[in-house]
Amino acid sequence: MYEEFKERLSSIISTGIIENELMNRHTTFKVGGPCSVFISPKIEEIPSVLKLCKEYEMPYLILGRGSNILVADKGYDGLVIEMGEENRQITISGTTITAGAGATLTAVAMAAYESGLAGFEFASGIPGSIGGGLFMNAGAYGGEMKDVVVSAKAIDEEGNFVMINADDMNLSYRHSRFMEDNLIITSVTINLTEGNKDEIKALMDDYNGRRKEKQPLGFPSAGSFFKRPEGNFAGKLIEDAGLKGLRVGGAEVSSKHCGFIINVDNATSDDIIKLMNKVQDEVKAQSGIMLEPEVKFIGEF
Numbered sequence: 001m002y003e004e005f006k007e008r009l010s011s012i013i014s015t016g017i018i019e020n021e022l023m024n025r026h027t028t029f030k031v032g033g034p035c036s037v038f039i040s041p042k043i044e045e046i047p048s049v050l051k052l053c054k055e056y057e058m059p060y061l062i063l064g065r066g067s068n069i070l071v072a073d074k075g076y077d078g079l080v081i082e083m084g085e086e087n088r089q090i091t092i093s094g095t096t097i098t099a100g101a102g103a104t105l106t107a108v109a110m111a112a113y114e115s116g117l118a119g120f121e122f123a124s125g126i127p128g129s130i131g132g133g134l135f136m137n138a139g140a141y142g143g144e145m146k147d148v149v150v151s152a153k154a155i156d157e158e159g160n161f162v163m164i165n166a167d168d169m170n171l172s173y174r175h176s177r178f179m180e181d182n183l184i185i186t187s188v189t190i191n192l193t194e195g196n197k198d199e200i201k202a203l204m205d206d207y208n209g210r211r212k213e214k215q216p217l218g219f220p221s222a223g224s225f226f227k228r229p230e231g232n233f234a235g236k237l238i239e240d241a242g243l244k245g246l247r248v249g250g251a252e253v254s255s256k257h258c259g260f261i262i263n264v265d266n267a268t269s270d271d272i273i274k275l276m277n278k279v280q281d282e283v284k285a286q287s288g289i290m291l292e293p294e295v296k297f298i299g300e301f
């Protein structure tokens with residue numbers, strides 16, 4: 001049955017299929033075991049892939065840049081569909097930018113800067129794709145995807161292409177309708193404002209300088225591990241609980257920014273989960289607040 005699935009998948013995907021691809025090669029945490037099959041398809045191939053997955057009851061994961069996921073050490077028993085090379089084109093018309101879901105937020109921010117368009121500086125240092133960014137409603141320094149998005153093209157679970165306007169995206173803090181309805185984002189259109197190139201560059205440099213100064217960018221991580229609890233900051237709660245530098249195996253609560261769990265020495269997903277549990281328990285015991293992970297868990301833990 002699995003052999004048959006692979007054979008039929010191969011006949012759909014022009015870019016080839018990879019079996020047992022290690023997910024630590026595709027996540028910024030640099031952890032995660034193998035997935036069953038890995039593909040980086042053309043957009044028009046995705047509906048047939050979804051149909052096949054349904055027929056064979058094969059679970060699938062949409063992968064952007066892997067900067068907000070934790071994949072289990074045992075890997076992922078399913079198909080990984082990467083929004084890759086085939087889907088990274090960026091087009092600009094007036095103040096509007098449309099980008100393939102796989103385009104990096106940095107590339108889109110650079111394209112905006114080069115065209116003198118302001119309003120996307122906040123995203124320039126977020127190491128995700130624009131599809132993943134919209135899915136997560138990513139944000140930083142007072143800006144978020146919600147502020148700039150106009151519409152997105154997506155594929156629903158039945159394999160139909162749909163156009164979704166910003167008003168119908170249910171965007172809120174690290175939440176979107178794309179999560180609720182299992183929609184695959186294939187392209188995103190944002191609207192910016194005309195600005196001064198020097199000022200845009202200065203703002204991007206300022207944000208990226210602040211990131212370098214405050215975040216442990218030298219170590220693999222998934223950024224802020226926990227969501228910001230209302231009226232508080234996860235990093236502060238963790239630091240106040242005395243957990244700075246707490247370590248389990250190769251995973252550590254960053255001393256530079258306690259909201260980050262970092263992979264300091266060949267951490268496993270298991271190390272990261274155990275550390276997360278300790279942090280949650282201790283913060284809950286000391287502050288009464290249960291920290292909720294922002295990171296998405298993939299596979300069995």
Ligand SMILES: Cc1cc2nc3c(=O)[nH]c(=O)nc-3n(C[C@H](O)[C@H](O)[C@H](O)COP(=O)(O)OP(=O)(O)OC[C@H]3O[C@@H](n4cnc5c(N)ncnc54)[C@H](O)[C@@H]3O)c2cc1C
Pocket residue numbers: 028061062063064065066067068069083101102125126127128129130131132133134135136137138139140178183184185186215217221222223224296
């Ligand atoms: C050093 C560092 C700093 C970070 N700073 C920030 C920050 O300032 N602000 C912030 O918000 N985040 C930040 N992040 C987290 C992360 O970069 C963002 O959440 C980003 O938007 C995730 O994009 P991605 O392409 O990597 O998504 P992935 O990690 O690949 O996927 C995340 C989720 O989105 C889904 N997904 C991805 N692409 C699609 C698609 N096309 N269609 C449907 N679903 C999709 C995946 O299935 C998964 O559930 C940081 C991470 C790191 C490592």
